[in-house]
Amino acid sequence: MTPKLITNSNGQTFLYELQQAFSTCEEFYFSVAFINYSGLQLLLDNLKELRDRGVQGKIMTSTYLNFTEPKALKKIKAFNNIDLRVFETDKVRGFHSKVYIFKNKDTYTVMIGSSNITQSALKSNVEWNVSTVSTRQNPFLEKAIKEYKELWAQCTVADDLFLQKYEKFIEALRAQVAVAREPSFSSYGNAEMQRIVPNKMQQQAIDSLERLRAHGEMRALVISATGTGKTYMSAFDVQKVQPKTMLFIVHREEILTKAKETFIRLLGHSNQMGMFTGSSKDYQGKNYIFTTIQTIKDHYDEFTTNYFDYIIIDEAHHATASTYTRVLGYFEPKFLLGMTATPERCDRGDIFGLFDNNIALEVRLNEALEEDLVLPFHYFGITDVDGVDLSDVSIDDVAEVAKRLKVNERVDFIIDKMNFYSYDGEKCKCLGYCVTKDHAQYMADEFNKRGIVSACLTGDDKQAKRQEMIRRLEDDDDLLQVIFTVDIFNEGVDIPSVNLVLMLRPTNSPIIFMQQLGRGLRKYEGQSFLTVLDFIGNHSKTFLIAIALSGKRFYDKEGLKVAVKRGFPDLPGATHIQMDKISQQQIIRQLDMENFRSMKYLKEEYLEFKKEYVRATKRDIPYYLMDYVKFESAPNPVKFIDNKKSYLAFLAAVEKTEGLKRLAKTEPFCKLLPQLSAFLPIKRPHEFIILRYLVTHERVSWDEAENELLKIIDSVTKETLFHAFERLNQTYDDHAQIDRDLKLCFYDRKHHQLNRTQIYGEICANEQQKSYILDVLNYGLYRYSRQFDTKNYGVPFLKLYEHYTTRDLGPLINFQKKLSAFRGSTIPNGNDYYLFVDLNKGADLKESLKYKDKFINPKVFQWETPHPTRQETKQGQRLIHNQEYGINLYLFVRKFKVIDNTTEPYVYLGKGDVTSYYGDKPITTEITLHHEVPMSLYQELTTKV
CATH class of the missing domain: 3.40.50.300 (P-loop containing nucleotide triphosphate hydrolases)
Known part of the structure; x- marks a missing residue:
């Protein structure tokens, strides 16, 4: 088998490959220079599964550079299926191996490279590891096992006496702060090297x-x-x-x-x-x-x-x-x-x-994790104890939910999981989030009965008591280990040294979930990760956990299902998310059953958001799209627009207030708001920038429009700005569009300026109506900046791996004909061909249209031409010899055409060239992409859930 290079990049991690090897092995042998608890914790569930399967293993590590943590060794020692030995290094001989050997039924899997068992080495560091599958008679394998056995014989058995001595040595070393802290190269040298620079x-x-x-x-x-x-x-x-x-x-x-x-x-x-x-x-x-x-x-x-x-x-x-x-x-x-x-x-x-x-x-959190600005977290989704049944109760009925959660068996289960996963550091500093004040008090009482010093804090407690409890929790010498609360720590309170968070309540709001998670993410000296234990019940809203953990405001059902199955590989840095199989299956099943586009779901999502909005702002209704921008993990309000044509119309339907209903029906405003809202989310900023300027100005010149655009993008392409002017002039609209839409601008070509129409001016003169028009424009431009940054993508105005519809394409390629001419899955525009492909064909399609389109690998895509195409035709020649003819092929794919009765957009994979082909009617081609598809996206598009 061809050796496989494993790097922590492009959606691939060494941790994932290790976990795959664990799942099929019959024995395992590790030789790893360094093991710390941040890395070992990520493997605990795998080691437990191996123990339950009766799989034996050997792990040898070392005292090299005093990096291996005693806490990690003691945890490994607790597994009775693992033999643990330690190579004691000295000044003469170091120990730096990183070898992982898995014995399978008929083969061995060997991984050798640079990764130790630390969270960074397993997930985020620049690492190179090679994995190869070998037969038992392979000379390479025989030598590797021989070397392993020889090293094993030289190691010290990690018995209790050794662990006690090693732990005392490390404690003494840590006490010598000056010795333990080695200077970094970046701080060495002259003053110029030591100056502070922006991150x-x-x-x-x-x-x-x-x-x-x-x-x-x-x-x-x-x-x-x-x-x-x-x-x-x-x-x-x-x-x-x-x-x-x-x-x-x-x-x-x-x-x-x-x-x-x-x-x-x-x-x-x-x-x-x-x-x-x-x-x-x-x-x-x-x-x-x-x-x-x-x-x-x-x-x-x-x-x-x-x-x-x-x-x-x-x-x-x-x-x-x-x-x-x-x-x-x-x-x-x-x-x-x-x-x-x-x-x-x-x-x-x-x-x-x-x-x-x-x-x-x-x-927000994802970017902060990616830039290592906050502490990474290790999230473990744990199926709740059997004695708790929430299947027939609304999670909004907090009194009943709390009653069902107040079970002694559950308390013991929670403590057992705390002991199993543990935390970073010597003292437990834990926040436990509960359903009600009674639930929080119950948990504190029960923990205290079991010898875990705990306290209950609620909104009833005075500020002085809160501060005192926080001080005690942060004090390493104080016995207080856990504070149980309801929601007073959701926001605005910093407890930097928290190392464990318990989610003891059903998640019914991604916003609250992320606020509670965020309490432990401020960096703290000596702390390398936060442990989060989420006890997942069998209630009807467990799928909300997936939405919260995805870190995305703009998600789709299929992407969430793959993320749950694969442990959210898109999350940056050393952050780790792991759910047990029962929780995974429950969440995926609920995602399958839930229709994210139904009015019932949208109304529930809106009302849950409204609850948090009112609590935070003390206002009655989130009247504007920009209100959603303020909250991390807020719903995507474009879904509300898709259902009712405008956010105002959705509000009027849900809130049923006369003022909103009347405003939503006011002519001609009620025609313009859906007209603008239909473009959300926008894929280029030009039109919205110009329309926003014209809200407060009667006309806009080329130079003024360019200046406004340069506030959000790096440069402006003249032909695209010209196209935007003509588009706003309705130059490219067909008769149906002209009859349907309000005309907002006239293009005065002589003076190179757009003039605002009287009707647009009158709407903008009404303060209430103007506020809603500006809201759509501001939201469109805000979201554009978040998704597309400041780059000028040129012509075509396309960003790799963004989502597009065929309707989006016309403006992005400066198409200068009626958009009604856009039809089909292969759209030519001069020497540019845009290929739109469905990976999963509908069962109702005619057999002749079930093209065998698929990924060969992340770099090569198999595409079949439209059915009538033959190699000898002009069209066939231009496609199969696209480079010779100067033809640019742009590839767009989507996993499914329709989800929840809604047409899905395509993902833009960039340009490619036909590198092999065969057959006629259709011609089967292989397109080699200019950019290899990122592994996480490749898995999302190809994984069947």
């Missing part, structure tokens, strides 16, 4: 802010998860802009000193930085002033309106409150920057509008 997130924000300022914008908002370095980012931007004066405003005085220290560390000039708070008035003669809103709101008129060139608002979700609006209404800075981790906690008003809808950067 990737911070650099993206700085670049985006610079682009916005260069094109006339004076305000912007940065949304970034807690612990991702927003203060440093703002300091880097100030360093770049070098304003003469700056004002930094925070909501709480305790974080102000740290902000000032950050600026001094990066910019120096400490004598130019002053504090202006209730307790400190060191600001006279200072250029850069750090203040609290409580202080500046009473003293802002001590400064002239244009005194500050640059103003920064930390925790900007408060900036719409009256205390801020007075201050911000007074000052006229050259630039205003807002920063927040929680836009959903906006006090009132429109936080995006306050910053002119300029979201310079948004870093």
Whole structure:
């Protein structure tokens, strides 16, 4: 068998390959230099399964560099099917092998390479490992086993005495902090090498802010998860802009000193930085002033309106409150920057509008994990104990759910799983999320009875008690190990040293799930991962866990099912998600049965979101699409539009209020809103940018349109801008489209400008109607920026691996004919051919249309031409010899044509060339793609669930 190269890249991990080998082996033998608990925890379920199957194994590791953790060795020792030995290294001889040998029924699988048993080596580090399957008589295998046996004989048996001695040695070593901490190469050398530089997130924000300022914008908002370095980012931007004066405003005085220290560390000039708070008035003669809103709101008129060139608002979700609006209404800075981790906690008003809808950067959990800005988590989905039955109860009936969960057998089961999976560190610092206050108190009482010191905290407890309990939990010498709560730790509370989270309640809101998970993800010195144990009951909404864990707002049913089956391979870094087989099957079954597009489901999803929205904002209804942007794991509101043609119409149908119903039927506004909403999600920004400009202007010139576009993309292609002008002029519309749609612009070609029509102007003059039009335009542009970044994709305007419909294609290729001419699965446009392929053919298709289209591998795709095509025809020649004829082939595929009675979009796989072919009517071709399909996408498209 051909050896297989395994790297932690392109959707592939060494962990997954190990787990596949575990599933079929009859014996196993490891020789691994380093084992720490972060890596071993990822393999515990596999080791338990092997033990249950009676599979024996041997593991040898080493004391090399003192990296192997005693906690990991003790855990391995607990498995009675594993023999454990340790190679004791000295100054003369090291130990650096990474060998994994699996004995199968008739063969051996051998993996040799660079990966130790650590979370990073198994999942995220740059690693090269080679896997090969060998017969028992293979000379390579015989030598590998001989070497293994010789090394094994030289190792020390890891008995209790050895483990005690090794643990004491490591503890003593850790106590010598200066010895234990080795300098990193990046900090070695001269001052130039030691200077602080922006991380990737911070650099993206700085670049985006610079682009916005260069094109006339004076305000912007940065949304970034807690612990991702927003203060440093703002300091880097100030360093770049070098304003003469700056004002930094925070909501709480305790974080102000740290902000000032950050600026001094990066910019120096400490004598130019002053504090202006209730307790400190060191600001006279200072250029850069750090203040609290409580202080500046009473003293802002001590400064002239244009005194500050640059103003920064930390925790900007408060900036719409009256205390801020007075201050911000007074000052006229050259630039205003807002920063927040929680836009959903906006006090009132429109936080995006306050910053002119300029979201310079948004870093949510997935991006933070990818950039290693927060702690990775290890999630284990565990089927709940048999004694708990939630199958016939609504999870919204919290009293009944809590009653059924208050079972002693479940408490013992939870503690057993805590002991099995354990946590990172020596002391357990755990948060347990419960259904009700009674449930939380019950859990604390039962844990205390079993000797695990625990406390219950709810919204009834005073702030002083909360702070005291948090202090005790974080104290390594305090006996408190677990705090059980309901929802007071969902947001706004930092407990950095938490190392274990227990999800003890059914998940009925992806938003709450992610808020609770996020409490343990702030980086903490000495901690390398967070353990999350989720006890999954047999209720009807378990599939919501998959939605929450996917980390995607815009998901599809098939993708979720594959993600559940394969452990969410798209999640970045060392984060790990693992569900037991029963939970997997239950979630996949529910995903199959649930219709994500039915009005029943959409209404439930909306009402669940509304509940969180009202709780966070204290407002009655999420009136706008942009309200969904504020919440991580919020529903995709475009689904609501797909059902009722506009979000307003959906609201009117669900809320049934007379005001919404009346507005949704107001002519001609009720015609324009669905017309614009139909383009969501947009695939190029040009038309929406122009229409947004025309909301407040009567006309737009070429130069003005280009300037607006350059605020969100790097460059503008003239022919695409021309095409957008003509498209808005309805030049390419057929009679049916012209009759159906409102005309919003006239193209004055002589003066190269678009003029707003009277009807568009009248709608935009109505403040209420304008707010909804702007909402659609702003949401479209926001979502575009999130999905497509700032790149100019040229012509065709296509991004690899994005989703497109055939209807999307016309504008993206600057098609200059009536779009009604777009038909078929092979669309020619000059020398460009666009191929649209369904991987799974419908059972009702005629036999002649069941083309044998399939992936050969991630680089090669088998495609059959339309049925009548013969090799000797002009069309046949242009296809099979596309390179010689200068023909560009663009490939789009989708797994299924229809899911939940809704037509699915295609995934764009890029360009390719025909490299082999045979047959006629149809011709069978093999197209070699210019870009190999990422493994996670390849698996999603090819895996059958």
